[in-house]
Amino acid sequence: MTAPSQRRTRIKICGLTREQDVDAAVQAGADAVGFVLWERSPRHVSLARAAELARRLPPFVAPTLLFVNAPASDVVAACERIPQAWLQFHGDETPEQCVVAAAGRPYLRAARIPLEAGQGFDLLTFASRFSSAQGLVLDAHVEGYGGAGKAFDWSRIPTNVDAHLVLSGGLTPANVGDGIAQLRPRCRTLAVDVSSGVESAKGIKDAGKIHRFVAAVRAADELAPSQS
Ligand SMILES: O=C(O)c1ccccc1NCC(=O)[C@H](O)[C@H](O)COP(=O)(O)O
Numbered sequence: 600m601t602a603p604s605q606r607r608t609r610i611k612i613c614g615l616t617r618e619q620d621v622d623a624a625v626q627a628g629a630d631a632v633g634f635v636l637w638e639r640s641p642r643h644v645s646l647a648r649a650a651e652l653a654r655r656l657p658p659f660v661a662p663t664l665l666f667v668n669a670p671a672s673d674v675v676a677a678c679e680r681i682p683q684a685w686l687q688f689h690g691d692e693t694p695e696q697c698v699v700a701a702a703g704r705p706y707l708r709a710a711r712i713p714l715e716a717g718q719g720f721d722l723l724t725f726a727s728r729f730s731s732a733q734g735l736v737l738d739a740h741v742e743g744y745g746g747a748g749k750a751f752d753w754s755r756i757p758t759n760v761d762a763h764l765v766l767s768g769g770l771t772p773a774n775v776g777d778g779i780a781q782l783r784p785r786c787r788t789l790a791v792d793v794s795s796g797v798e799s800a801k802g803i804k805d806a807g808k809i810h811r812f813v814a815a816v817r818a819a820d821e822l823a824p825s826q827s
Contacts, residue, residue, distance in 0.1 A: 606820045608779055609790035610813055611663060611765070612797060612804070614642035614746055620804035621655050627806075627813040629660065633687065633792070635746070636677060637667040641801040642746060642794065650680050661685050663707070666700075667744050668692060674700035687736060689745050698731050705733035707765065711740035712751040726762040735760070736792055739768035748795030753778055758785040767792035772811035776819035791816060 612624040613633030624632050634649035635642045644652070653662040664677050667690035678684060688697050689709040697706055708729045713720050718740075726735060737756065741747035750769030764786045766778050770793045783789050795801075797808040 608783075608816050608820055609765075609788075610816055611790065611792040612794070612809060612812075613663070613665065613767075613792055614640075614794035614798075614802060615652060615804065616642060616644050616648075616802040617804070618652065618655060619806070620809075621652050623804060623806035623809050625655075625657060625660055627810045628817075629809075629813065630790070631661040631663050631685065632656065633663040633665050633794070635665045636669065636673075637665065637689070637744070639667075639743070640746060646677055646680055649677075653681050653684070663687050665689050665745075666692075669700070671696070671700040671702075675702060678702070678704060685733075689736070689738070694729050694731055697729070706731075707734050707736050708732040709736045709738050709745060711738055711744070712755070712768075713740045714749060714751055716752065716755060722760055723757060726760050729762075732762070734763035734765050734788075734790070736765040736767050738792075741768075746794050746801075750774065750778075753781045756782060756785060760786060762786075763788040763790070765790040765792050767794075769796065770812070771796035772808060772815045775812060775815050776822075779816065779819040780822065 609630040611631040612629045614635050615621050615632050634644050663685040665687045686701050686706040710725050738745050739749040739751040741749050748769050766782050797812050799805045
């Protein structure tokens, strides 16, 4: 018999830029929200703006700061400004760079999975290299590093990845249930992360889509068998 807590998929809504979208994510029941600090993203927010938006969050909803190849000094400065933040490294950072920049904080590392099979990405090796990460965000390998709304083939995720996994890349209210059903039996803990699939335009979230996404995750939690 599965304990209910084992079935609860954590949810992060990423790429927020507006107060009403932060509020919609919280009201829908998201566990975390993401702010993209990479200047080349269409969803980029300044650190000051991220701090302003993060102040709206109630206890136990985690702000997550997303970096792409940022200098460690920028990450440290961001943590001083938003001390409750989680860190997500979504570029080409090495394990050593992540550890130095995170300076003892838990961090997530994006694993950018090729859209086509046979392109030489080994998730088991990647997980072993990034054993210092709190979790791996499984995203599609796309130009521009992420947030492209593209899904990779979830059936290629091996069953024995020694890491907490966050499924992302091209998730929508329509497909997230299938993603959870495929991944949950194969991994230790599952969370999901969405940006494009709950937007009306880049950086502009749609409250209805956020609510439908969260409802679809909760429906899948009721159906999916336990990973244990
Ligand atoms: O959102 C961006 O513009 C972005 C830019 C550079 C690296 C990562 C980026 N976003 C990542 C995310 O928003 C999520 O963590 C996630 O991968 C979901 O993306 P999506 O496929 O749009 O749902």
